[in-house]
Amino acid sequence: MSSDDDLEPTFQGVKPGFEPMNVEALSLEELNEYIAHAHSEITRAQNEIKSREALRGDADALFKS
Numbered sequence: 001m002s003s004d005d006d007l008e009p010t011f012q013g014v015k016p017g018f019e020p021m022n023v024e025a026l027s028l029e030e031l032n033e034y035i036a037h038a039h040s041e042i043t044r045a046q047n048e049i050k051s052r053e054a055l056r057g058d059a060d061a062l063f064k065s
Contacts, residue, residue, distance in 0.1 A: 021034060 023031060023034070026034060
C-alpha cells in the first residue's frame, strides 16, 4: 500500500441501512426535530469541507514555495 492510497476517496455512496425516515408517521414536533437534526448534520459536513479545503490550500501554498 503506497502513501497515495491514503489520498483516494473512500466514500462509496450512502451507507447500507441508511434509509429515509418515514416522515408520514412523525408528529409535527418530531418532524421539526428531525429537520433541525438534519440541518445540524449538513452544517457539520459543510464545516468539515471548509476545513479540508483550507488545509489543502495551506499545503498547496507550502509546496509551491
